[in-house]
Amino acid sequence: MSLRIAFLLLLLVCLDSSGEEGERRPPFIATPGDVVExxxxxxxxxxxDLVVDLGSGDGRIVIAAAQKFGARGLGIELDEKLVERSRHNARLAEVADRVSFVHGDVLVSDISRASVVTVxxxxxxxxxxxxxxxxxxxxxTRIVSHAFAMAGWKPDRAETVRVTQPHPGQGDESTLYLWIVPAEARGVWQGGDLRLRIHQNYQDIEVEGTQAGKPLTVRRATLTGRDIAWETRAWNFRGRVEQNQIVGKLDDMPLVFTRAR
Incomplete structure (x- = not known):
């Protein structure tokens, strides 16, 4: 853990512990404007897109999503005063018809409609x-986190952003992490004379296979959301995971795999 992140964690914990007992809630530290964008x-x-911001503070991420990207937005915030401030800010930005803010707990609120989640x-x-x-x-669905990663799930992408004004605990830099929610591809699949077993850990997959009962060497297997691809020495497959089917093309030939188990 870098000294910058360690300091930020200490700052957040101190802020989180500053209220009276029974009134503790995640602290509000605003995300800098250039990091928001x-x-x-x-x-x-x-x-x-529907952008859902978890712990939406003063509403700046949701408002920017509507104002600069043409998306719809929903902010979920535990602090009722910040919810009211967010609604006021949305009216000032003239995007109140495309965004909404609710008082709620991010751990239990409905997030299923989101196509983008920011945290x-x-x-x-x-x-x-x-x-x-x-x-x-x-x-x-794309998930973007400011400053902190998730344990056990490596991001699809991470980058460091320079900020124009120093930010508490991070100085003039912020780290962003992107995850793309993967489809459930794990299992055994049958397509024509091809039989595949896919092993999956989030977006990382390994594919074992046979063709007409003979072992098949599969390489460069990737999974991004529903999009799945792999190669053999003889051909390439590109397709999409659709519940109990993988629909795609073996080179230029249409091919459907059905989940066997």
């Missing part, structure tokens, strides 16, 4: 949210 760019935010939360909260991200979000 880069988070939304990293997620590939576009019109048609700036303590690692302890991220770790508790991680199973919900996998189980409740649709494959292909």
């Amino acid at each position: 880069r988070m939304l760019e990293l997620a590939g935010t576009q019109p048609g 700036y939360l303590l690692p302890s909260l991220l770790d508790r949210l991680q199973p919900r991200f996998v189980d409740e979000l649709q494959p292909g």
Whole structure:
């Protein structure tokens, strides 16, 4: 853990412990404006997306999603005063018709409709949210975290952003992490004379196979959301995981795999 992240954690914990007993809640530290924009760019935010910000503070990420990217937005925040401030800020930004803010607990609120999720939360909260991200979000949903990664689930991408003004605990840099929720591809699949067994750890997959009963060497297997691909010495496969089928092309020939178990 870097000294910068260790200091930020200490700062957040101190802020979190500053209230009276029974009134503790995640502290609000605003995400810098240039980091907000880069988070939304990293997620590939576009019109048609629903951006859900967990712990939305003063609403700046949700408002920027609507104002600069044409998306719809939902902010979930535990502090009622910040919810009211967010609604006020949305009216000032003239995007109140495309965004909403609710008072709620991010650990239990409905996030299933999100196509983009943004978070700036303590690692302890991220770790508790991680199973919900996998189980409740649709494959292909993009998750962007400011400053903190999730334990056990490596990001699809990470980058460091320079900020124009120093940020508490991070100085003039912020680290962003992107995950793309993977489809459930684990299992045995049959397509024509091809039989595959896919081993999966989040977006990392390994594919074992046979063709007409003979061992098949599969390499360069990738899974990004629903998009899946692999290669052999003789051919390439590109397709999409659709519940109990993988629909795609073996080179230029259409091929459907059905889940055997």
